[in-house]
Amino acid sequence: MKALVFVETTKGKIKEASLEAIGFAHQIADEVVAVVVGKGVERSLKGVGKAYIYEDDRLEIPLSAPIAKVIEEAQNREKAKYVILSATPFGKELGGRLAALFNAPILDDFTGYENGLFVKGFYSNKVFAKIRIDGDTVVLSPRPKAFKPTDDATEPEYVPLDITLDDSLFAAKLVDVKEKSPEDIDVTEADIVVSGGRGMGSAENFQKWIPALKDALAKATGLKVAYGASRAAVDAGWVDHSHQVGQTGKTVSPLVYFAIGISGAIQHQAGMRTSKVIVAINKDPEAPIFGIADYGIVAKWEDVLPELIEKLKGE
Amino acid sequence: MKVLVFIKRTPDTAAVVKPTPDGKDIVRDGLAFIINPYDEFAVQEAVNLQKSKGAETVVMTVGDDASVEQLRRALAMGIDRAILVKHDRFWELNPSQVGYAIAEIARREKPDIILMGKVTIDDYTYALPGYVAQALGYNLLTYAVKLEYGDGSVKGERESDLGKETWEVPYPIVISAERGLNEPQIPTVMGIMKAKRKPLETVDLELPSYEYEIVELTPPPPRKGVKLLQSVDELIKVLKEEVKIL
Ligand SMILES: Cc1cc2nc3c(=O)[nH]c(=O)nc-3n(C[C@H](O)[C@H](O)[C@H](O)COP(=O)(O)OP(=O)(O)OC[C@H]3O[C@@H](n4cnc5c(N)ncnc54)[C@H](O)[C@@H]3O)c2cc1C
Ligand SMILES: Nc1ncnc2c1ncn2[C@@H]1O[C@H](COP(=O)(O)O)[C@@H](O)[C@H]1O
Numbered sequence: 001m002k003a004l005v006f007v008e009t010t011k012g013k014i015k016e017a018s019l020e021a022i023g024f025a026h027q028i029a030d031e032v033v034a035v036v037v038g039k040g041v042e043r044s045l046k047g048v049g050k051a052y053i054y055e056d057d058r059l060e061i062p063l064s065a066p067i068a069k070v071i072e073e074a075q076n077r078e079k080a081k082y083v084i085l086s087a088t089p090f091g092k093e094l095g096g097r098l099a100a101l102f103n104a105p106i107l108d109d110f111t112g113y114e115n116g117l118f119v120k121g122f123y124s125n126k127v128f129a130k131i132r133i134d135g136d137t138v139v140l141s142p143r144p145k146a147f148k149p150t151d152d153a154t155e156p157e158y159v160p161l162d163i164t165l166d167d168s169l170f171a172a173k174l175v176d177v178k179e180k181s182p183e184d185i186d187v188t189e190a191d192i193v194v195s196g197g198r199g200m201g202s203a204e205n206f207q208k209w210i211p212a213l214k215d216a217l218a219k220a221t222g223l224k225v226a227y228g229a230s231r232a233a234v235d236a237g238w239v240d241h242s243h244q245v246g247q248t249g250k251t252v253s254p255l256v257y258f259a260i261g262i263s264g265a266i267q268h269q270a271g272m273r274t275s276k277v278i279v280a281i282n283k284d285p286e287a288p289i290f291g292i293a294d295y296g297i298v299a300k301w302e303d304v305l306p307e308l309i310e311k312l313k314g315e
Numbered sequence: 316m317k318v319l320v321f322i323k324r325t326p327d328t329a330a331v332v333k334p335t336p337d338g339k340d341i342v343r344d345g346l347a348f349i350i351n352p353y354d355e356f357a358v359q360e361a362v363n364l365q366k367s368k369g370a371e372t373v374v375m376t377v378g379d380d381a382s383v384e385q386l387r388r389a390l391a392m393g394i395d396r397a398i399l400v401k402h403d404r405f406w407e408l409n410p411s412q413v414g415y416a417i418a419e420i421a422r423r424e425k426p427d428i429i430l431m432g433k434v435t436i437d438d439y440t441y442a443l444p445g446y447v448a449q450a451l452g453y454n455l456l457t458y459a460v461k462l463e464y465g466d467g468s469v470k471g472e473r474e475s476d477l478g479k480e481t482w483e484v485p486y487p488i489v490i491s492a493e494r495g496l497n498e499p500q501i502p503t504v505m506g507i508m509k510a511k512r513k514p515l516e517t518v519d520l521e522l523p524s525y526e527y528e529i530v531e532l533t534p535p536p537p538r539k540g541v542k543l544l545q546s547v548d549e550l551i552k553v554l555k556e557e558v559k560i561l
Contacts, residue, residue, distance in 0.1 A: 010476065061477065064445060064455065087441070089475060092434075093457045096410070096445025100418075105409045105525035108442045117530060122438050123332040127341060127532050129438075133409075134526040171454050175470075176481040186476055192560065221560045241460070241495050242474040247328050247436055248352055248494050256558055267328050270436075273535065277558050279550070280541070293541045295553055307547045315551070315561050 003029035004080035006071055007045065008090060009038030011060055014045065017086035017144035017189070022047045024147040025084050027113055028140075034156060035074040037067050043158065047149065051156035052077075054163065058170055061177075062090050066169040068097040073163050075102065080137075087141040088188075095141045106139040107131060111146040111253070111274070124247045124270030144188060145253055187245060190226035192217055193254045193272070195245055196238075197230035199261020199282065199301065206238040209305050213258070216312040228252065228272075230262045246271035260301050264289025281305075316370040319426035320361045321417055321447075322354035322389060323405075324382040325437045334532035341532060350385045353432025355499040356492035360430050360462070362393035363497060368464065371395060373424055377416045378405050383515065390510035391502035397515040402522070406437060409527040414446035416520050421451055426487070428469075433458050433491040444491035453487045460495040 003025040007018040014036070025032045026047070034051040039060040045051055052074045059066065071094075075083060083098055085091045087109040099106035110131070112119030117130045118140075133140075187193050194214045200206040210227045218225040228245040229238070245252055247267040257275035262268060264280070264287055272278070273292055280293035283300045290296045297304055326332055327347040335342055350358065364370040374389040375398040376382050382405070386397040400416045402408065421429060429451075434441045448455035461472040468485040473493065502510070544550050555561040 065448075068449060089458065092441035093445040093455070096414070096442035096447075097449035098445075099411045099442060100414060100446045100449035103411075103523075105411050105527045106440075106442050106446075107527075108410070108440050120439070121535070122532065123326060123341065124328070124436055124439075125535055126332040127334055128535055129529050130531040130533070132526070132528045132530050172456065172482055172484040174480060175483050177477050178479040180478040189476075217560075223560060240474075241493075244494075251439075256554075256560060266331075270328075273538075278538075290541045290543075292538050294539065295550070296541045296543050297545075297547075297550060298543060304547060304550075308550065311547060311551055312561075315555075 001029045001082070002031040002033065002078060002080040003082040003084050004071070004075055004078050005032060005034045005048070006085040006094070007034050007036040007051070008062055008086065008088060009036065009041050010062065012038055012040035012042055014042060015086065015088060017088050019047070019149035020144060020147045021084050021086040021142055023150045024113065024142045025082065026150050026152070029082055033078050033080065035071055037070050038062070045156055047152040047154060048156045049154055051158050052161045053158045054161040056165065061174060063170065063172065064090070064094045064097055065172070066165045067094060068101055069165055069169060070161060070163065071098060072101055073161055082138055082140055084140045084142070087143050091141050095139055099139045102137045102139065104137040104139050105133055105135055107133050108141045109143045111143050121274065125273050126270070185224050185226040187226045187228045187243060187250050187252050189224065190254055191223035192221065192225040192256045193228045193245070193252050194225065194258045194260070195228035195230065195262060196233055196260045197262030198232035198236065200233065200238070203236070203238040206233060209301070210260070212309055213305055216309045220312040220315040223255070230268050259289050259293070260305070262289055263287045264292065316364065316368050316428070317424065317426040318361045318364050318370045318372050318428045318430060319421055319424050320357045320372065320374050320389070320394065320430040322358060322374060322376050322385055323351045323435050324348050324376065324378050324385045325351040325435055328352065328436065334534060338531040338533060348381070348384065350388055351432050351435045353434060353492050353494070356494065356496045357430035357432055358389045358392050358394060359497045359499040360492060364428070364464065365393060365395070373398065373426070375400065375417070375420050377402055377408065377413050379403050386515060387510050388502065390513045391506040392500060393506065396513055399515065399517045400520050401517055407529055408522070409525050410440045410442040410446060411525060412522040414443050414450060415523055417443065417447050418450035419520055420518070421447065428486065429453065429489040431489065431491045433493050444489055448489040453489045454484045455489045456482055456484045457491045458493040459490050460493045462490065462496065
């Protein structure tokens with residue numbers, strides 16, 4: 001069975017999540033072909049024998065209407081059973097387009113694949129579903145971080161896709177980007193997430209201590225660390241909504257999730273309960289967060305964070 | 316200007332959701348249902364357009380008889396009329412089936428603007444805005460947090476991996492709403508009274524079928540329980556020896 005995997009790039013850089021999608025593709029298909037789209041794309045892809053490539057100055061930043069067209073072209077040649085792409089924010093948008101384009105069923109944002117069935121959290125991970133999906137063509141988008149890139153070091157032969165994309169596909173125009181700093185890693189892409197809640201007490205405290213712990217952990221571990229927040233912290237205006245974790249924020253499953261001054265309301269848990277390890281720091285021993293945490297310190301953060309940050313510097 | 320908004324009935328965010336003993340469904344008795352929170356932003360946006368631009372507004376859902384409750388609420392918030400595409404077990408549908416229904420209704424209604432939520436909080440699909448834009452050949456702006464409606468296009472902001480993006484997107488357009496777009500208003504008593512008399516049409520559509528089945532629902536895997544630590548040194552030790560990130 002064949003899989004066609006879309007490889008997402010921004011400013012020429014390949015997304016780690018797309019490599020994970022290739023890793024997943026090897027679990028379900030015996031032949032994996034990639035399609036890479038962007039501008040000035042790095043040639044660093046591994047784990048596939050063939051990669052279609054389409055480069056276009058207009059696609060330095062991915063756009064779903066023209067990219068759907070490019071994938072259609074590759075799929076016309078490959079007739080793959082599985083069309084696979086990572087469920088990044090862009091991948092989610094594009095996946096819907098591909099389902100319509102190929103008149104195919106879609107499974108989006110799943111986290112597991114066992115014995116021919118897919119696993120996905122429903123109802124904010126309050127329930128887990130086992131799902132069967134099949135068809136001539138099936139669109140699948142694994143959640144970032146849920147699967148590992150393949151160890152296979154095969155370097156692909158790049159096959160240019162010689163097509164002309166109509167201007168009408170570029171009707172949506174990006175007129176401005178206020179870029180965030182590259183250190184401002186998205187919570188969904190991080191290995192470690194440090195989140196603060198109302199218990200941080202003030203904007204000053206939140207903005208000083210949460211990033212400080214984030215930076216100390218990044219230095220000490222060499223991993224990708226991001227900072228998150230409860231909705232209470234977002235609503236108080238201490239931090240931007242893009243950092244909110246939970247039912248109306250982002251869903252994260254990092255290696256380690258730190259919840260600091262967060263009570264652990266059901267809507268917050270919805271966004272982080274699939275983290276591999278949860279560490280909670282809260283002064284209230286009855287806080288619901290301790291019900292799902294792996295490690296807890298019952299204390300005021302003021303008595304923990306400064307010492308923790310200092311000691312991490314020694315690691 | 317005509318605006319079509321799509322909503323779904325979902326369990327309340329605070330609800331305790333449990334699988335039934337046979338694992339085929341969730342226990343629905345006694346569960347409170349709401350308009351999917353992101354769809355509420357979409358509804359409010361449509362109501363705002365009705366007020367600011369005199370837009371004609373229509374709400375549609377693929378749902379069971381009980382979903383009328385959510386349609387009425389959207390009408391009470393100010394939407395002009397409602398369409399129910401009936402499906403008794405709509406929560407088992409694949410997004411491509413729901414997308415088909417949405418596209419069918421949109422072809423009949425020919426809106427300039429389609430408003431949706433970015434995702435539903437029951438099955439977390441995310442796929443429908445892209446599906447609908449592709450099926451209809453409409454332009455698309457996902458995850459919108461701020462919108463300005465011009466004569467020929469919509470100017471919209473969203474947050475992405477890159478940062479804050481501003482887009483200029485011509486009509487006809489599919490927009491998916493992110494939290495922050497607006498503040499949904501609780502319906503007034505007047506609104507609720509009026510909603511009772513607003514038109515609500517039921518449409519039967521034959522949906523395409525796919526090989527898609529929710530085989531089993533199970534409770535989340537249990538977590539192993541909390542180990543309380545007494546000091547920062549103990550935490551450092553755990554991070555080193557058990558979590559192994561140091
Ligand atoms: C429709 C809907 C959607 C929602 N979506 C989300 C969502 O996506 N994400 C989300 O997070 N919430 C969401 N919520 C809100 C949620 O119900 C909670 O209100 C929110 O998560 C509470 O945030 P918090 O834990 O920071 O604050 P609180 O619940 O007030 O908890 C603060 C905690 O800090 C502790 N504390 C206080 N001082 C200290 C100190 N000095 N040191 C250590 N600990 C201290 C307290 O003991 C307490 O446990 C949603 C709610 C609704 C209705
Ligand atoms: N059953 C439904 N009926 C009408 N609209 C729906 C339905 N399900 C989802 N939608 C719309 O599609 C959006 C995205 O949903 P989803 O892709 O299922 O997460 C929702 O926010 C709604 O606007």
